[in-house]
Amino acid sequence: MQADANKKCVQELIVFGDVHYASYWDHVADIIAHRDDILNPNTEFERFLAHMSTERSDVAVVNLGDAIDYFLCDYETTPATATNNRDLFYAALDAAGLVCDEILGNHDFRLVPYNLRFGGLSQINLRDQECQHILTELGHGRLRNPLTELRSLARLGSRIDPLRNFRGFQKPAFERRASFNCIFLNTRGDLLGRAIGLGHAAWQLLCAVVARQAAGLQPSLRRLSVDCAGLDQADLAFIDRTLRECGPETTIVFMHAPVINPARTAIGGRATLTLRRLGACLQAQGYAHNVIAAGGEGLLRIVRSPANVERNIVIIAAHVHCARYILIDKASLIARQVHVEELNAAWNNARYIKHITALPVGVIDPAAGGTCTGYGRIGRSGFAEVVLRRFEQGRCVAASWPQAKPTAEPLLERAG
DSSP states (O other): OOTTTTGGGGOOOEEEEEOOOOOOHHHHHHHTTTTTTOOOOHHHHHHOOOOOOOTOOOOOEEEOSOOOOBOOOOOOOOOSSSSHHHHHHHHHHHHOOOOOOOOGGGGGGOOOOOHHHHOOSSTTTHHHHHHHHHHHHHOOOOOEEEEHHTTTOOTTTSOOOOTOOOSSSSEEEEETTTTEEEEOOOOOGGGSSSSHHHHHHHHHHHHHHHHHTTTTTOOOSSSSOOOOOOOOOHHHHHHHHHHHHHHHSSSEEOOSSSOOSSSOOOOOOOOESSSSSSHHHHHHHHHHHHBBSSSSHHHHHHTSSSTTTTTTTEEEEOOOOSSSSEEEETTTOOEOOOOOOHHHHHHTTTTTEEEEEEOOOOOOOGGGOEEEEEEOOOOOTTTEEEEEEETTTEEEEEEOHHHHHHOOOOHHHHHH
């Protein structure tokens, strides 16, 4: 956690997430070493840490979850004494001397490696078709017993706890960081790890197969919505109580999975939200891709209540592997996708909930329009992207390594 954040004059917040650190990625990089446009999440994390070494000392840092891809490194067995990816992630973090607040992502709950026949490698910029040609050499493709396969999504009775050495917030928490009120939430693991989630996914898959076959296309798993279980009543009660008790400064809610997210970016696109059956409403409008399955209505109800109507609130999430900026009008509940510049123009306007999903560090989602890796900077004047790598048509067109310590220009002018 950010142990000494309140002891120094912190002016800005750094947010990063979706590192997806795993020892296996170095093996993948060795196998496809001839490709210089493949993302190795471990190398991308090193790139991020190199950038952080050039940051000013008066920043606080927040990890938005999915620090690791899964807990145990070994695909074939799951011994309790095996090296685990969280220890490897923390070793890299500690070597860089970076201290941060942390929340949990759905991958942080995953016990064993997932099967590449289901997960694919598109999020490291390797197409599924390419993966099929080298699947045997890559490994992580042999079908295991169903219980082992499901443990890549949930513990399912295992005595090994994937959170046993997690350093961050597992329960809702409130802290003051960089002149902001900060609420840290746990949106929990994959809904696919629960019976209701598996049923919902099966229905989605059936609908997708029928639709794609009707269009003459091959079935694909890539567009399934990987939702997180979300928030429960205890979480919502904590948020309500905290907002009533904290000061008037801008409040930032950090949560791994977003409340609202379109399948694709469409700047200017609108969705009309509701406080009843929000999930069904978002599904009908195409804004329920990779979101929280529960608690969205309650969170919106709290942040637009008479007690909070004048409070400036920002929600920052990750999970979707691409940047999204959405303004939600508290009165009308109309959500509109905008560029970051328009979101910043409304940064201090309490009429709007600022809903952000930050750039990922280690992965992208090309199918959803994800083209960049990076992190975010938050100051009094708004939010800024710092792009680490940019891709166009599958090719890396720009990579950023820090050259010198940045000067103290205003936040929005010095963002990468």
